[in-house]
Amino acid sequence: MIEIRVDMNRCQHYGQCVFEAPNVFQLNAQDRLEWKATADDAELSNVEAAIDICPMQAISLAE
Ligand code: SF4
Numbered sequence: 001m002i003e004i005r006v007d008m009n010r011c012q013h014y015g016q017c018v019f020e021a022p023n024v025f026q027l028n029a030q031d032r033l034e035w036k037a038t039a040d041d042a043e044l045s046n047v048e049a050a051i052d053i054c055p056m057q058a059i060s061l062a063e
Pocket of ligand 1: 006012015017018033055056058059
């Protein structure tokens with residue numbers, strides 16, 4: 001299990017993370033980011049790609 005954090009003070013809801021890890025990150029009807037705080041280990045590489053692509057460096061994994 002991985003634990004995902006998003007700093008909503010940084011996130012600008014651009015949605016790049018949604019393309020990299022659609023099982024974890026979504027934009028809701030108001031175009032606001034929603035995400036799962038925990039995900040299966042199988043999502044790790046997708047979440048790491050989302051971390052790399054986020055222009056605001058808003059996403060991190062809990063240690
Ligand atoms: S890529 Fe980063 S800034 Fe964009 S919606 Fe995802 S967390 Fe927010």
